[in-house]
Amino acid sequence: MIADPAVFDDEHLPRRLLHREAAVDHLSRAWEPALGGDQAHDVLIHGPPGVGKTALTRHCLKKLTGHAAVQTAHVRCLGKTSAGVVRSVLHDLPGSDPSVNVPREDLCIQLQERVTSPVIVVLDEADGLPSTDALDRLIDVDKLSVVVICHDPDEWLSRLGGRLRRRLSFAEFGLDRYSVDELADILEARANLGLPSESVTRGQLETIADEVAGVARNGIQALRQAALRAEELQHDRITGEDVSESFERAKRHIRELNLDSLPFHHQLLYELIRMGDGLEAGELHNQYEDVANEAYHGHEQTPISERARRMKLSKLESYELIEVEGENRHRTYKVCDRRIESTVLTRLLKPPEKCN
Known part of the structure; x- marks a missing residue:
């Protein structure tokens, strides 16, 4: 049933981001100085999980680097210290990786020396940073700009000093959930790439879009699970029951992915x-x-x-x-679901003994 499984992966990047044209324009304007070799403006992107903040950033960076000599780094901030953030940036930039025992101050000096042309650093899941010290260090580097991706902009901005707030206020914008029609369009595009022709109807796609309340990631995974169920039961096409059963399957799959990440x-x-x-x-x-x-x-x-x-x-x-x-x-x-276990820790920890 699924002709191309990669189409339904989180990492899949479509050629065109449907119904995000205004956001693409916003980012393009913020990064326009980099086309001439100057430092781009900083950006703050916020919104609920699953609405495409990371996909939007990756899509626009791909377009930008196709037209200008701009280097990029993508840092997933969860669990990282300030030194860890700087080390991750250095890892993504040309040059050798610093050893794990290099002090933070020396890492910052290496970063200053290595950035000689426009660099855009994406701080994904920036809510997970224990402090804003890493951001302070990054914005001190000439020609380096940042993209902060977070869920709650008010909470994030409240942690910043005046200088950081002013820099991030130039291009701050949020992404909302999609409407039913918009998300159905996105699902239809994925179905056209990843499923056999006419294996799912527009009405079924709208049902999925409505059930997941416009969250793209949830909708895409529900469509994947509906197709997998149809395949398991040897259906020629996705049935209404396949769609109905897809939502809990998708929710569990997303939770597994989230925990693993x-x-x-x-x-x-x-x-x-x-x-x-x-x-x-x-x-x-x-x-x-x-x-x-x-x-x-x-x-x-x-x-x-x-x-x-x-x-x-x-x-x-x-x-x-x-x-x-x-x-x-x-x-x-x-x-929420005891069936979901950490693959990292299940062999390390033993369940606590119950009292009789």
């Missing part, structure tokens, strides 16, 4: 909650501290503070991996 800290907290089958905040933090030495042994990362853990828990909640009830120390954490 998260750094070690998040996965450890997730597994403690999953194996505890619901933990109060105090229990969770106690269990974390009990297993931390063993869990982090031989790992490049080290245990984090309770405050930092709360930030990771917020990310797990925003990814719909856990549910949270109550307030403060009376909060209770529970995973």
Whole structure:
């Protein structure tokens, strides 16, 4: 049934971004100075998960680098320190990678020396940065500009000093969810590339678009799951039942992808909650501290503070991996789907013993 599975991957980049023309124009104007060899303007892109913020950025950078000698770096910020961000930028730029023990100040000096022409750095999932220090370091580099991608612009901007806020205010814009018709157009384009002709109807695509409330990623994965189910049951075409069953399958698949994409800290907290089958905040933090030495042994990362853990828990909640009830120390954490396990940690941790 699926002729080209890659069409439904998150990494797939269509030649044309349907219904994002205004956003493409916005980014093009912000980056126009780079066409003449000057520093581009900084950009802040915000919006809910799954609406295409990263895809928009990648699409526009591909167009830009096809017309100008602009270097780019893409940093996924979750779990990264300030030094880790700078090291990731250096990794993406021409030149040798710095060794892991190079101090942050030396990394910043290397970055200053290496950037001699326009460079655009994408800080994806910037909400996950523990501080804005990395951003401070990047904007001090001549000819380097940044694209900050986040979910909550007010929360992000509230963390910045006046100088950073002014730089990011030039090209700040948000992406909304698609309308049913818009998302159906996007799904139709994917179906034309990845599925046999006439295997899905426009009405079914509109049903998917409506059910996922205009979130492109969810819609694309639902279409994939409907096609996979049709293939499993040897249907010639996608049926209404295939569509109906696709949503829970897609939700689970997206949660698995989300968990796999998260750094070690998040996965450890997730597994403690999953194996505890619901933990109060105090229990969770106690269990974390009990297993931390063993869990982090031989790992490049080290245990984090309770405050930092709360930030990771917020990310797990925003990814719909856990549910949270109550307030403060009376909060209770529970995973949304116990069938989803961390492939990194299942062999390391043992379920806590239950009292008789």
